[in-house]
Amino acid sequence: MFGLSKGKYMVRVAVTDHDVRAAQSLRYLAFHGGDGCDVDPFDADCVQILIENTATQTLVACFRLLPLARGSDIGRSYSAQFYNLSALEGFQGPMVEMGRFCVHPDHHDPDILRVAWGAMTAYVDENHVEMLFGCSSFQGTNAEDYLDAFTILRQRHLAPRRWLPRVKAPQVFRFARLLRRTPDAKLAQLRMPPLLRTYLLMGGWVSDHAVVDSHMNTLHVFTGLEIAAIPEARKRLLRAVAR
Numbered sequence: 001m002f003g004l005s006k007g008k009y010m011v012r013v014a015v016t017d018h019d020v021r022a023a024q025s026l027r028y029l030a031f032h033g034g035d036g037c038d039v040d041p042f043d044a045d046c047v048q049i050l051i052e053n054t055a056t057q058t059l060v061a062c063f064r065l066l067p068l069a070r071g072s073d074i075g076r077s078y079s080a081q082f083y084n085l086s087a088l089e090g091f092q093g094p095m096v097e098m099g100r101f102c103v104h105p106d107h108h109d110p111d112i113l114r115v116a117w118g119a120m121t122a123y124v125d126e127n128h129v130e131m132l133f134g135c136s137s138f139q140g141t142n143a144e145d146y147l148d149a150f151t152i153l154r155q156r157h158l159a160p161r162r163w164l165p166r167v168k169a170p171q172v173f174r175f176a177r178l179l180r181r182t183p184d185a186k187l188a189q190l191r192m193p194p195l196l197r198t199y200l201l202m203g204g205w206v207s208d209h210a211v212v213d214s215h216m217n218t219l220h221v222f223t224g225l226e227i228a229a230i231p232e233a234r235k236r237l238l239r240a241v242a243r
Contacts, residue, residue, distance in 0.1 A: 004119050006241060007111060008055050011119040014048035023048050023062040023100075030102035031216055038100070042066065042078050046099070051115055053107075061112050063101035065123065069094060071131075079135050082211045083222045084166035091163070093130030096123070101134075101195055113194055118241030124227055125242070132225045136196035136206070137218035143173040143210065146219065149191040150175035150210065151183035153221065159205040165222045169211040173219060176208035196223060203229040 004011040014020050020043065027038035046064035053060050066077060071091030074080060078099050098120065103112055124132065138146050154176045159165065167174075189197070196206075207222035230238075 004115070004122060004242065005054070006115045006118060008053055009051055009060070009112065009115045010054050011049060011051050011115060014050055019050060020048055022059050023050060023064075026059055026062050026104060027100050027102055030105060031218075040078075042099070045076070049116075049119060051112060051119075058107075059104065060107045060109075061101070061103045061116060063116065064099050066097040066099065067094070067127065067129075068096065071095065077133075079133065079222055082135065082169045082213070082220070083207060084168040085222075087163050087165065088133075088224075091131060094128055095131040095133065096127070096129050098132060098134040113198065114241055117198060117238055121235075121238040122242040125239070130227050132227065134223055135211075135220040136193055136199065136223040137213075137216065137220040138191075138193060138210070140217060141212050141214060141219055143175070143219060146191050147181065148183040148185075148188035151181055152185065152188040152192075153206050154208070155183070157200055157205050158208055159222075159224060163205075163224060165207040167209055169213075171212040171214075173210040173212060174208070175210060196221070199223050199225055202234050203231065 014023055021037065024037040024039050028036035031038055043064065046066045048064050049062060050059055051061040052058060068074060068076065070093065071089045074085045074088050074095065077097045079085065079097060101116070120132070123129070143150065158176060202225055204223055204225040210219040210221050213220055
């Protein structure tokens with residue numbers, strides 16, 4: 001993953017305070033708009049990943065990784081603030097939480113997301129990770145804007161019962177209980193966050209409720225991906241990007 005380069009994009013690990021501040025500034029711009037720094041206590045324990053346009057020396061995307069030795073460590077994760085993850089404490093393999101993923105609002109090249117997943121694939125392979133997880137966010141806190149997407153999640157992508165996160169946050173949208181409708185599949189795909197779409201294409205699953213996060217102005221669902229469940233054809237495509 002270190003120094004991964006594809007086309008005009010390069011992925012690298014933040015190594016200086018300046019690198020970390022650049023990521024935090026991009027996060028603030030993407031999540032809140034304007035100038036500022038998106039900072040929280042989890043940054044200190046995370047590996048910060050930067051994706052840069054090598055031609056312009058511009059930071060176009062970033063995310064952070066929190067490695068965990070096994071499920072019993074999941075209480076240390078960012079996601080554990082919002083979800084009761086006790087069901088996942090029994091997971092025996094290495095895990096990694098992917099968080100704060102964002103793309104600069106002026107850059108819309110789909111290759112940015114492909115390169116990001118290539119980097120994640122390299123990290124997973126190098127560190128023998130068995131589960132990738134995080135919070136996948138819908139912009140805004142009005143669930144009515146995403147009913148078709150939530151209905152598709154309820155019908156096709158709920159977590160296996162053995163791993164299902166339980167409610168912890170004070171304000172949630174229980175879409176698995178409430179939604180009984182025929183979704184517009186095309187509209188659902190349009191409203192689904194690109195990162196979440198990619199998780200689902202690889203066999204990922206979600207919590208049965210969304211957390212209303214007023215601080216970040218998002219609705220988010222816990223998202224998990226068991227590496228062993230990724231289809232072999234998809235793994236080959238990802239590893240081709242990762243090389």
